[in-house]
Amino acid sequence: MATVELNGVRKVYAGGVEAVKGVDIKIADKALCVLVGPSGCGKSTLLRMIAGLETISDGTVSIDGKVVNTIGPAERDIAMVFQNYALYPHMKVYDNMAYGLRNRGMKKPEIDERVKRAAETLELSALLDRRPRELSGGQRQRVAMGRAIVRNPKVFLFDEPLSNLDAKLRGQMRVEIKNLQRALGVTSVYVTHDQLEAMTLADQLVVMNGGLVEQIGAPLDIYEQPASTFVASFIGAPPMNLLGSEQGTKGASLTVGDLSGLGVTVPPGTTTLGVRPEDFRLDAPAAEGLRTELTVVAVEPVGAESFLHGTASDFRMVVRVPGRSSAQPGDRVPVWAERFKLHFFDRNGRRVQA
């Protein structure tokens, strides 16, 4: 239905603050693109520029091949789901969904048909006569979605839509959003700071930091090949262990120590070594790789897995072990990781290919 293209998009606020420092993203038709990053990284600003709620300081935003920089939000043929739902409190659910259609001068029977169909899709049919304050958080979220889908827009924009829901409902709505987006086949841009949401929803994942794109790609590619220490520490939970031989890496917490004690030969230029907690193994080393002994400081049993926090050769580390762990604080546990599971970064935090 529509592609979305950002070319060199910048946002400079009146006070001189540069929130977005030149971003290029190409979103394919029917794809769900997730913008993820810490707060203040410019992801919401970027979304609002696509929506037309913020002016674009520089660069172009195109929807379906047409530059929309100067077009108002209502004419861009987009629909947006807001963080706090932004439902009209004095209108019934039906009118909340119908309002945008009425403003476009659509005929009553067609509005009725569309609203009823959307309500059915979202299981809201019984609630059409209620007002937003009589609904639960999940239901409000659905109404906000309904308001977006009745419009049948070219692009859906989601601004952290699940952040106000409790954890259980969030998981449920995440699946629903994904299914709905697939079924409707509408190109979508989704902003979140939750890396789990980002990983599970995205067809295309954009990791942002400080107004710049750190990496764009499929979620698992980013997980397996993070382009920088920032991405490495942001994607995955608990974050990747970053073991540095010197300071100077920006945007990620790393412990500094001597890499040579780990028994790994690192590619030239490497100052930081990354190992995911889940890539550590406790069995006997069977291949070339990192070998060390973890002094356990704390054990976090989560049920299906346990996390051992500790230190090894001056480095702080987290090691994931499946199931329960018999380790106690103070124990010394030998751990190893295969060499091809390791990540290498240079002093600027950029990935070095092994």
Place this chain on the structure above:
Amino acid sequence: MAEAQGQAKGAAVALGRREDGAMIGIPRRSRYIAHVALILGILIVAFPIYYTFVASTHSLQTILRPPLPLLPGREFFNNYYEALFGGVGRIGGVDVWTLLLNSTIVALGIAIGKIIISLLSAYAIVFFRFPLRMVFFWLIFITLMLPVEVRILPTYKVMVDLNLIDTYTGLIVPLIASATATLLFRQFFLTIPGELVEAARVDGAGPWRFFKDILLPLSRTNIAALFVILFIYGWTQYLWPLLVTNRNDMNTIVIALRKMISFADADTQWHLVMVTCMLAIVPPVLVVVLMQRWFVRGLVETEK
């Protein structure tokens, strides 16, 4: 019905009262003291009104011969009939109905005019970015410090030049500008989440539609509360109507009351003055009583 009772019970609990009427955490004795104080307060406020009513049910002779009885007399129907339908000559040749109508038109005009003006100016100041926005805001704010009395001479001159003496326009328009109401609406508009404004923009609602479809319905309890206050403000205006009306048939009821009282005590038809007083109270009381339902609704419903 059951639902209404449940709500009433909920309200009682919300107000910190138990069903037996005892206030939580307050001993019985101080509760009695509180009640005595409140009842005293009501008596002090209500007694002059009661006394006016009593006076309005006696003949002129009874009123002029002190002391005035504390109980209503037998002239109720006579007095009220004369004031409403007979005594045209008494109030400067104008009947009470005209005066009540004048007061109603002026009070409604002032209340509605003030609400419209302040809604629009608050809308402009909160939701639009235009040059000198804050200058305009402060200009409006500063007028709070200038009561009608301060600018009364220039305003009067303007009204004379525009030939607006003895017109409803002249009575209403100079009193319409309201910094207080503008500030009140501004504060309310500032609490409306930005997301709601943006959702409306995405839904294709222009400035006018947003105002009409979203802002006005959300402001309606505020509007109702302001209407009551401003209606009474307009109804009780004295100085300005006194200045700007010469003809008796343009008087408001408050001005007419003043004119009914002549310097010589014996010339004054006190019983009719008292009746007119009572009649002058009725419309504001009606407005308060009828609008009270809106107040309560505004307090119970939290729509945000």
